[in-house]
Amino acid sequence: MADSKADLLAGAGGLITEESQTRHDGRKALLLVRNNEDCTEFIALAETMGISIVERVEQRGRDDPKWFMGQGKLQDIAEELASRSAKHPWENVDLLLLHTNATPRQLVGVNDAVGLEVWDRVRLLLSLFTVHASSVEARTQVRIARLQSDRTVLREVVKQQTTGERAGFGGAGQTAAGSVLTNVNAELAALRKKQRRQNKSASERRRQRKKQAVTVGLAGYTNAGKSSLFRNLSGKEVLVENRLFSTLESTIGRLEASPRVLLADTIGFIDGLPNAALDAFRATLAEAIECDLLLLLVDVGDPIKEIDRKLQTSLRELSERVLDSNHSSVMERIQLVLTKADSTSQASIDSAIEMVATHGFINPIVISSHTGIGIEELRATMLHALFGPQRTVMLHPGGQDEPAIESLLSRFFDSVYVHDHRREGDFIEVRISASDETLAILQSTYGERIELK
Ligand SMILES: Nc1nc2c(ncn2[C@@H]2O[C@H](COP(=O)(O)OP(=O)(O)OP(=O)(O)O)[C@@H](O)[C@H]2O)c(=O)[nH]1
Ligand SMILES: [Mg+2]
Structure with a gap:
């Protein structure tokens, strides 16, 4: 029991926390996929952490409620792993990735069947956040999100033990899982209290700031170029990297030569991050989104379908999760910005402009933070929106x-x-x-x- 629980909950952190692995560089994984789903983004997330996917194992048919894949398929994988020799392509594989947002039951089921650490999409994201969290604020919120996620898995283990579904573990095992659950609950309560305190002082700071200056928030899908634009406009050094979720917290800077305009860089959006996980980042987002003008960034170098998907995700996140109270007024304050114009052709830019128009954005500004294209126009548009002509x-x-x-x-x-x-x-x-x-x-x-x- 202890071992399999450690496997199950190791990577994303939580539980057995202090010993658990937070470095994943160089790890090898198998990717389990139902049907021929597009896994590009999932693989990019894994690669961002230095995890390489050795093989994609695909199976047709609907997700199995208990094992995600068919039980027979998992047995095959377990046997192949058990009998692998030194030359086997799966030689150093120690991680299974499920291309789905799995239920706790599926996570426990796959872990039991194969005996390796298992991550679904949410756990992959949480592991990534854990690795990238470098500020106190980011670490607190990531840990809350992780513990919440671990708790659902632990509850499943306890439930299976109580109902006798989980064979081979006696009373001692139950007590172990149960007491870990108690500890998790206690830590979560303490962290939430701490976060509430932090949030309160953050919103007080925001209120003070609002008295003296106007704020422009930068939002968009992860890797859209938010921090690069922030750096270009404010001259303030922030982390810019070609990896997903470089930024996990909010940074405030001033528009260069315009001290009355504040800029807020923040965490990006992504598909398929469940509410519970996103809740932990709500306060961080508020920092940038409670603003007088919101720049919504979209990478124009992406294929048109990706632009559409990422824009839809961003708009959904903005309207459903972040701005539920005054939705329409904030939607009116959005300026769409197409970034990285230097990375693609004029024809692609034109079709991106057509595409965003179908979402109601008829005058996007096309920029490049690298070459400076469109930056002056953007600055003028910002000032117009904030102060008038x-x-x-x-x-x-x-x-x-x-x-x-x-x-x-x-x-x-x-x-x-x-x-x-x-x-x-x-x-x-x-x-x-x-x-x-x-x-x-x-x-x-x-x-x-x-x-x-
Ligand atoms: N060619 C080109 N690349 C750009 C431009 N702006 C940003 N990039 C690149 O895009 C990648 C992501 O840039 P960031 O500014 O870190 O993006 P972000 O939206 O802050 O990303 P996260 O914080 O990870 O969500 C980096 O490799 C940048 O160098 C641009 O104008 N042109
Ligand atoms: Mg960033």
Whole structure:
């Protein structure tokens, strides 16, 4: 019992935690697949961790509720593994990957049948998060997600022991699994309390920030180029890597040369991450998504079908999971950005533009963070969305009893976005981005001293 439980729960961490493996570089795995499903993304996730898939074992038919694959197929695999010689292609295989979001029953069933560590898609993602989590915030949320997932498997083990479905384990085994479950519950409660505290102070910080600045969130599928754009716009160094889920936490930076605009980089979206796991990241996402403008990034270098799938996933995550309270207002504040324009042809870009239009995004901005294509246009669009159209005003010197021209200028700095200003004799010419309403308010105070050019 102890052994198989360790196998079962090892990789993704949880339980036997401290000893469990968090380095997976160089591991070899078999990928078990039902029918001819497309496993590209799943394989990319595994490769991101340095795991190589030695063979894809495919079986037609519907998922078996207990073993995912057919029982006979699993027996064949177990026998082949048991009898492998040094030259066998499966020589160093110590991991089974199931191309599905498996039920706890299936995880336990496959582990029992083959006797190797088993990950489904969720456990693969959790292992990946565990490896990449480098901040306190990320580690807490990943651990919560992992424990939640381990708990469902443990419950299944306890259930099978109680109902006698699980042969060969007596009272002692039951106590072991049961007491681990108790520990997991206790740790989860403590972590949740800690996270609630962190969330509270984070939302207080957010409230303070909102008083002084406007926020632009960067969202999109994992690897869409969020951190690269963040780095380009803010000049702040963040981790950029060609791997999935490089970023697991939120980072705030300022738009270079525009200190009143804050940017928030955050974790990416992915298909098939269940609610329970995503809940742990909710607060992190809130950091970027509770914003005045949301840039939704889509990698234009992807094949058109992938662009469609990733955009749909991102929109689903945004609307269902993150923004349930004020859905429509946030959807109106989305600016779609097609990234990595340098990596593909104009024809592909054109068909991507057509495709995103079918989702209601009629004016996407095409950029490259590497070459700088479209960055100026994006910056101008952001300022327009946040502050209003760009225009030039001439400030006139006032009469004796009126406020000095400098204090008029400082009113502009306080209430609109000032690009630049220059003296022209007694006058000051100011380039601003401002809404009609804001400008009307200023004009109602200063009258003809503000001349719109
Ligand atoms: N050719 C090209 N590659 C880009 C561009 N922007 C980003 N990339 C590459 O895309 C990969 C992912 O970039 P990131 O900025 O880390 O993407 P992300 O959305 O933050 O990814 P996660 O945090 O992992 O979800 C890296 O290899 C980048 O170098 C671009 O404009 N052109
Ligand atoms: Mg990133």
